[in-house]
Each structure stands twice: as C-alpha cells, then as structure tokens.
Amino acid sequence: MSGLFPFRDINVHASPNQYAFSSPSTPSAPTLVIERPNGDIRLHDGPLLGTQRVSSIAGIMGIIQLKLDKYIIVITKAQPMGRLKGHMVYKVIATEFLPLRERPLHDPDEDTYYNILKAMLKSGPMYFSYSLDITNSFQRQAASDLMAPIWQRADDRFFWNRFIQSDLINFRMGKGSGFRLQGQQSPAVDAYILPVIYGMFRITQTQVKSTPFSLTLITRRSRFRAGTRYFSRGIDEQGNVSNYNETEQVVILNDNTDGLGGFAGGGGLENGRVVRDGHEVQILAYVQTRGSVPVYWAEINNLRYTPTLQVRGIDTALNAAKRHFQQQIEIYGKNYLVNLVNQKGREKQVKEAYEQMVERLISHPEGGIQKDSHTSEKLHILAATDKETIFDNLEYVYFDFHNETKGLRWHRAQLLLDQLQEGLMKGGYFRAVDMPGDLQGQLEVRYRQTAVVRTNCMDCLDRTNVVQTMLGRWVLTRQLMELGILKQGESQDDNAAFRDLYRNLWADNADVVSNSYSGTGALKTDFTRTGERTRAGALQDGRNSITRYIKNNFLDGPRQDGFDVFLGAYRPAAYLGGILTFTDRRPMLLQAIPYLFAASLFMVLMALVTRRLPDATVWPLRFFTMFWLAVALWCWQFIYRNGMLFVNWPKLNTPRFAVEGYQKALGSARSDPVVGSFVTRHERGASTARVSHMEEGKKRIQ
Structure with missing residues (x-):
C-alpha cells in the first residue's frame, strides 16, 4: 500500500551526468534517475555509483523546459499546517531549481523565465499531503478508488503542478522518452509524483458549547485560465472561467489528531466501527464555488482607474458556457448562480449578458423580479419550469449587493440568504463516518451534497467573499443543530471566541484568494472579521484599491507570464531569428x-x-x-x-x-x-x- 503514496523523504544525489532521487526510508524502492543534459528518465535498482548526495527534499514539484534548459523543481522546505482526519498537510515554503546543464553564458530570456517562475512559486500559497488527496473534496474522495495512486485520484482542475509533472507521468504510463519501451508502465514512479494545490488551507481545533471538533477551510484554485485580475476575465473556448475556486468547509468530530487516523487506522474498535474515545469519527463538509461571468468579456487597462469594459455577444460564448455548466452540473449537481454585479453603470452590461446566457441555456425560463424603495431591482430569479435538459439544473439568482448594503447596512445581505434558504436545505451537505475496520480510510456516506452555490461579482473577490462567508455560517449552524450541539434558535455566534475564530478564518481565506488574483488583500474584510463595516476598514480598502491599481497596471504582466509558463499555457521556444522575448521594443x-x-x-x-x-x-x-x-x-x-x-x-x-x-x-x-x-x-x-x-x-x- 505504501506505493500508493508519495515518499515523505527523498535524498538527492548529483553527478555531472545525472540526478538520482531515492527514499532512505524505503531502500528497496528503485532510484529515480534523470539523465543530464537530455532529461531522459529511468529507474535503477540497487546502489547507484558515481553520484554524491547533495540534499534532502520534501518532494519533486516537477520538471519544466525553459528556453535553453530543463529544470527539476524540488520542494526543499515544507511547513506542517495540521492534521486533517489524521493526515498531515504541508505548505510549500521553499523550492529550488536543479538545472540539467551548466550554462557558461547567461541568456536574458532564460534568466527572465527563471526569475518569473521563482517569483510565482515564492508568492503562491501551495499545499500538499503525502497520504490525503487534498485536490478533491471529501465527497469526491468517498467515491474515488483508494487503491489507485494518489496522483491518479487527483482532480485535474486543482492538480496545480500537473503540467510540470508531465514528464514523470508520461514515463510512468509508458508514453514518454526514456529507457523504457513505449507502452511499458512503471508503477514505481508513483511514489515520486506529488500533487500540489494552490489556494488556502487552515485547520484549527475549536469547540462550541464544550463540544470539541476540528474546523477546516480549504480553497482550491483551478489551474485552467489562471491569471491576474485584468489579464484573465470571463471564459475560454474550453469552458474554463477565470478566478475559479472551490472552497470546502469541513467539520470533523472525534478526530484523533495524533497518528494517521483514517489512513492507517488507529483508535479503538467498538462493534466493528472505527471510534475515537468511544465516539464515531464524523465528517461534515460543505462546498461552494466562485468563478468569472461565463461570457467573453474583458476590462482593458489604459492607466485609467476604471478600465474600459468590453462584452462580446453571448452567441459567441454559448458553446463555451455549455461546456462550463455541463461540467459544473456533473460534478456538483444543481447550480445556484448568484450574481452580485451592479445593475447600473458600467457593470450593467455584464449582468445582462449573464442573464441572457442563462435564458438561452434553460428550456423554459421563468422568474420574477423583486423591487423595493431602495432599488429598481433587488432580486431577480431565473429558473426552468420543467427539467428537459441538463441545463435546467441551473437557477440564476441576482442580488444587487452594493445598492442593498450601501450606507453600512450589511444586515440587508440577509435578503439573499432568505432567497437561497430553500435551495440550501434541498442541496444539503456531505456527511460521513469512518467505515468499520477499514484501514484505507474509506468513508461510510450518510448523505451527499446535491447542489452548489456558484457566486460571482466582477472580480469574484470582495462581494463574493462576504456572501460565501454568510452561506458557510448558515450551513455550519445547521450542521451543529443536526449534530445536537446547538438547539433550535441557537447560533455558533453566541460563543464570542468561536465567532471571532470563524470570522477570521474566512477573512484570511478572502485575503489569500484576493492576493492570488488582484495582488492585494480583499476589500470589506473588516465586515467579515468583526461583523461590522468600519471607517478604519474603509480606509484600508482605499489603500488596497490604490495598491491594486498600481500592481494591475505596472506589475501584473510578469505575474501573468509566470502563471502561463508554470501551467503550460505558454511553452518557451529557442531563439526565433535572434528575437529576445522579453525585450521592450517600443520606440x-x-x-x-x-x-x-x-x-x-x-x-x-x-x-x-x-x-x-x-x-x-x-x-x-x-x-x-x-x-x-x-x-x-x-x-x-x-x-x-x-x-x-x-x-x-x-x-x-x-x-x-x-x-x-x-x-x-x-x-x-x-x-x-x-x-x-x-x-x-x-x-x-x-x-x-x-x-x-x-x-x-x-x-x-x-
């Protein structure tokens, strides 16, 4: 079973002709050898002569080809973040590039590629686990084959280093160049392939009304159409949208934070069921998603504080939107599409394009518009009257967030929650317990989440964060009631310590997602952290807005280039007519x-x-x-x-x-x-x- 999981300890040996990677804790495992300078891969049994040990690493991030050379990216330092169901999760702290050839001369383009990749890896929050597939939600994990290698179980959307693992994966599957015959698979390579996610991971031990449990928040950023705020908007032809993130809120009761938990058993057995201190280990998880409006649109930087907005006709993006929502429905079930953009001004055309797209997708759209004295349109609902196609599992809910909450009236966001409450009840959440006596961590599923709320604003950051926090809090209250921890009418907010912990957890998540996309922390986090909109928070939002303007106009170009190279959206080539890629050729x-x-x-x-x-x-x-x-x-x-x-x-x-x-x-x-x-x-x-x-x-x- 150990071959299903990546090695926890790897020694690196180097010589002028090769790099060799081996696990000192598993001396019987073959050594992974990468030849220099051509990058051919092979496995070697027994001791390897002629190499010298140079370091120990936490894992191999992958192999990437730049303009002149290939580099092996290794994780040299990882920080333990906590145990999730007994499995330790780590954050990538430091990486190193191992070149396959020694270059006597420096090439300007090669140095720039190298530097933008180093900057991306240094700033990007990346996490991994040796024994738990954190690319998948607990619900998807429960349906996966636990006897398959962990990289094969990984969700392709959130397997952030999937592209730079291609050489190892191709060799493992008998598709790459190397010393193996084509079609001859190499399962021993599985232990060297380590999936990494990009996003946010926080786990904390807490309690409500003297009942202890672990609370975890995981955000997984999609590797498709990833990029920066103004250089990545809308949808592409394959149905991938910008700034797509899946956020999972997990509650685990009776979890044993010592040992391996569900991976290797532990605890006692009572009537054949895995228990901790006489109680079942229970997992309750709720998933939300966010993503850019799925039409072709862009905001064009021109040094104005408000960029020029362009929205193409919805007919051009119809097939792409079908691909996007078909995947979303197949993965999550019914989708509640919460749109928070403004109904007036420059954002109006984005709102209208989204609504027209949904009307084209669902069979018989029917809905209603709620108005009040404050706005001409407070809520707008679009849903299918009869389910005839898969797209009838879409329900569009528009909420005029800015108008309804202006003047620090943040309590009015409750209007949206009231509208979604019936759908939240029907969609439910995932709940499971450890399978009786199962040492592989198989879960016994009690019920599944059958719907998801997909939230967006213009950036899918600030307004989206407020709404997702509100929905997460509502679901958590429901979960604690059904567990018997809270009584009807009680709320986890009644516990001041837990309330502050929960708010800060979601505010930290908002900052991480925002930094990844816009380059600064999120706006409106004072409300998320304190439950109130404050003048100090408004001043901080002003500073963040100015910083965003500077970064989005003058610093995000290299950041976008770093994403494109790392994720394989751009593959560097050798000199083309002597042209240097990164040279500024303006007059x-x-x-x-x-x-x-x-x-x-x-x-x-x-x-x-x-x-x-x-x-x-x-x-x-x-x-x-x-x-x-x-x-x-x-x-x-x-x-x-x-x-x-x-x-x-x-x-x-x-x-x-x-x-x-x-x-x-x-x-x-x-x-x-x-x-x-x-x-x-x-x-x-x-x-x-x-x-x-x-x-x-x-x-x-x-």
Missing part, C-alpha cells in the same frame, strides 16, 4: 517619457525647497520651476491620453485587445504635435516588430 522616446516625467517632478520639488539668497533675483528660479512644471504636465497628459503604451502587458500570451489597443495608441502618439514626428522617425519598424512578436509568441496549450 526609445516612448520608453523615456515616464523617466522624463519623474525627473521633471524631481526638478520642480527641488526648486520649491531650494532656499533663495536674499540678494538673488527671482525670475530665473521661477522660470526654471515653470519650465519643468510644463514638462511634467505635458508628460502626464501624454501618458494619460496614450495609457495603453505604458501598461506592463504580459509578453508571452498577450491579449488580443492589448495588441489592437497598442496599435491604436501608437497611432495617436504619432499624431502628437510635439513628439509625433520623432516617434515616426526613430521607430524604424520597432513597434510593428513588437506587436507581431506578441502574436508569434502565443503557444496556448489547451
């Missing part, structure tokens, strides 16, 4: 304008703080100040008018709207009465090369 004058703007502001500041001698004339200093102030104002208006020329776009899979917008902005710059002729004169085709390179570099791997 030099355009590159210089931001520096000129900064220098002019510095000159104005120096002129204002410089002390003038009593007998000195005034006009030279005033002329100096006015000159540099005029330069600063011109630079500012030029940058503001041609903002798309100064956004830090992704350089690998550059969005088409960015290419088109760049060309348009470049045309505007050429017509500038001050520098237009210089841009045209000194450009020498550079901008065309830049744009064509954006297109030629695309290698999307679906």
Whole structure:
C-alpha cells in the first residue's frame, strides 16, 4: 500500500551526468534517475555509483523546459499546517531549481523565465499531503478508488503542478522518452509524483458549547485560465472561467489528531466501527464555488482607474458556457448562480449578458423580479419550469449587493440568504463516518451534497467573499443543530471566541484568494472579521484599491507570464531569428517619457525647497520651476491620453485587445504635435516588430 503514496523523504544525489532521487526510508524502492543534459528518465535498482548526495527534499514539484534548459523543481522546505482526519498537510515554503546543464553564458530570456517562475512559486500559497488527496473534496474522495495512486485520484482542475509533472507521468504510463519501451508502465514512479494545490488551507481545533471538533477551510484554485485580475476575465473556448475556486468547509468530530487516523487506522474498535474515545469519527463538509461571468468579456487597462469594459455577444460564448455548466452540473449537481454585479453603470452590461446566457441555456425560463424603495431591482430569479435538459439544473439568482448594503447596512445581505434558504436545505451537505475496520480510510456516506452555490461579482473577490462567508455560517449552524450541539434558535455566534475564530478564518481565506488574483488583500474584510463595516476598514480598502491599481497596471504582466509558463499555457521556444522575448521594443522616446516625467517632478520639488539668497533675483528660479512644471504636465497628459503604451502587458500570451489597443495608441502618439514626428522617425519598424512578436509568441496549450 505504501506505493500508493508519495515518499515523505527523498535524498538527492548529483553527478555531472545525472540526478538520482531515492527514499532512505524505503531502500528497496528503485532510484529515480534523470539523465543530464537530455532529461531522459529511468529507474535503477540497487546502489547507484558515481553520484554524491547533495540534499534532502520534501518532494519533486516537477520538471519544466525553459528556453535553453530543463529544470527539476524540488520542494526543499515544507511547513506542517495540521492534521486533517489524521493526515498531515504541508505548505510549500521553499523550492529550488536543479538545472540539467551548466550554462557558461547567461541568456536574458532564460534568466527572465527563471526569475518569473521563482517569483510565482515564492508568492503562491501551495499545499500538499503525502497520504490525503487534498485536490478533491471529501465527497469526491468517498467515491474515488483508494487503491489507485494518489496522483491518479487527483482532480485535474486543482492538480496545480500537473503540467510540470508531465514528464514523470508520461514515463510512468509508458508514453514518454526514456529507457523504457513505449507502452511499458512503471508503477514505481508513483511514489515520486506529488500533487500540489494552490489556494488556502487552515485547520484549527475549536469547540462550541464544550463540544470539541476540528474546523477546516480549504480553497482550491483551478489551474485552467489562471491569471491576474485584468489579464484573465470571463471564459475560454474550453469552458474554463477565470478566478475559479472551490472552497470546502469541513467539520470533523472525534478526530484523533495524533497518528494517521483514517489512513492507517488507529483508535479503538467498538462493534466493528472505527471510534475515537468511544465516539464515531464524523465528517461534515460543505462546498461552494466562485468563478468569472461565463461570457467573453474583458476590462482593458489604459492607466485609467476604471478600465474600459468590453462584452462580446453571448452567441459567441454559448458553446463555451455549455461546456462550463455541463461540467459544473456533473460534478456538483444543481447550480445556484448568484450574481452580485451592479445593475447600473458600467457593470450593467455584464449582468445582462449573464442573464441572457442563462435564458438561452434553460428550456423554459421563468422568474420574477423583486423591487423595493431602495432599488429598481433587488432580486431577480431565473429558473426552468420543467427539467428537459441538463441545463435546467441551473437557477440564476441576482442580488444587487452594493445598492442593498450601501450606507453600512450589511444586515440587508440577509435578503439573499432568505432567497437561497430553500435551495440550501434541498442541496444539503456531505456527511460521513469512518467505515468499520477499514484501514484505507474509506468513508461510510450518510448523505451527499446535491447542489452548489456558484457566486460571482466582477472580480469574484470582495462581494463574493462576504456572501460565501454568510452561506458557510448558515450551513455550519445547521450542521451543529443536526449534530445536537446547538438547539433550535441557537447560533455558533453566541460563543464570542468561536465567532471571532470563524470570522477570521474566512477573512484570511478572502485575503489569500484576493492576493492570488488582484495582488492585494480583499476589500470589506473588516465586515467579515468583526461583523461590522468600519471607517478604519474603509480606509484600508482605499489603500488596497490604490495598491491594486498600481500592481494591475505596472506589475501584473510578469505575474501573468509566470502563471502561463508554470501551467503550460505558454511553452518557451529557442531563439526565433535572434528575437529576445522579453525585450521592450517600443520606440526609445516612448520608453523615456515616464523617466522624463519623474525627473521633471524631481526638478520642480527641488526648486520649491531650494532656499533663495536674499540678494538673488527671482525670475530665473521661477522660470526654471515653470519650465519643468510644463514638462511634467505635458508628460502626464501624454501618458494619460496614450495609457495603453505604458501598461506592463504580459509578453508571452498577450491579449488580443492589448495588441489592437497598442496599435491604436501608437497611432495617436504619432499624431502628437510635439513628439509625433520623432516617434515616426526613430521607430524604424520597432513597434510593428513588437506587436507581431506578441502574436508569434502565443503557444496556448489547451
């Protein structure tokens, strides 16, 4: 059975010709050998001569090909986060790249690929377990084959390092290059394949009314269409949506946090059933999802605080939306689609596109609109009258979140909960106990969750976090009542210590999801943490909003490139005609304008703080100040008018709207009465090369 799980301890041996990986605790297992410099993989039985042990690692993250070389990414440091049903879960703290060849010279592109990957791995919250499949919810785990290797059981959506594990997986399945014949499988490799999730994991021991239990929150971020806030929106042709996350709230009663729990048994046996201190180990889990509005839409950075919004016709995205919702229904059952975008202003067209899409998908849409004195549309429901197709398992619920809760009236979010309550009751949650005497951790399922609430706002961050927290709290109260811990009319919020713990748990989750997508912590977390909207929280939201603006316009390009390389959405290639991928090929004058703007502001500041001698004339200093102030104002208006020329776009899979917008902005710059002729004169085709390179570099791997 040990071969089903990854090795917990791996020694790395290195030589000029190969890297060798072996488990000191399992000396009978074959050694995994990766040849240098070609990357061929083989298994070796017995002692391996000619190598020197260089380190011990927690696991192999995967193997990735960059422009000139392949690298083995290994986990060098992992932090224990706690035991879930007896299984320890770890957070990836540090990684290292092992190159297959020694490069005598540094290549600028290779160094950039390397650096953006290192930055992504350093900032990305990643978790793994050697003995528990944390890519799957407990409900899916209960239906999986526990005799299959853990990587084969993994949910492909949340197996974050699946692409860079391809070499090992292909070799294991007899599909890759190496010393095995094609079609000859290598099960011994299973122990070297370690699935990792990207998201959030928190586990804490707590109690309500003297009843102890473990409370866990797991958020799994999909590896499909992953990216940053403004560079990844909507849906793709395969039905994957941006910022898709599954969040599972787990309560475990009578869990033994010592030992291996469900993996290797433990505890006592009473009447043939696994028990802890005379009680069954019970698992109660509730799953929610979030994801971008499943139509083709984008917000186009142009240095304005509010980017330009584009929404394409729903007919273009109909097939993609069908793929998306078919998968969601097959996995989760009925989907309650909670839409929180504004019904007025710029967000209105996103709202209307979503509603039109749902109307096209369900057979006989029927619904109602609830209005009140505050808004023209408070709630909007769309549901099928008869179930004729799989898409009739969709029920659309619109809630005008901003209007209903403005003025710090956050209690009005209860209106949405009241509307969803019947569906929450019908959809239920997952509940199971340990199977009698089962050492593999098989669960005896009492009942399953048959519906999911899929929540979105524009970013699927701030408003979504508030609603998901509210739903999680309601379900937890119901679970504790059905367990007999709470009585009718009681709430876990009656316990101040637990209430604060629960709120902070969900607020931490909000920050993690938001940081991954937008680059900052979430907004409105003061309400999540305290139950109140405060002025201090509003000020913090202001700071986060400014930080988001800076990061989304000037720093997210390399972040998006890092995601695309790591996840296989872009595969680096060797030199193409000597072109360097990451070189800035804008005309030099355009590159210089931001520096000129900064220098002019510095000159104005120096002129204002410089002390003038009593007998000195005034006009030279005033002329100096006015000159540099005029330069600063011109630079500012030029940058503001041609903002798309100064956004830090992704350089690998550059969005088409960015290419088109760049060309348009470049045309505007050429017509500038001050520098237009210089841009045209000194450009020498550079901008065309830049744009064509954006297109030629695309290698999307679906």
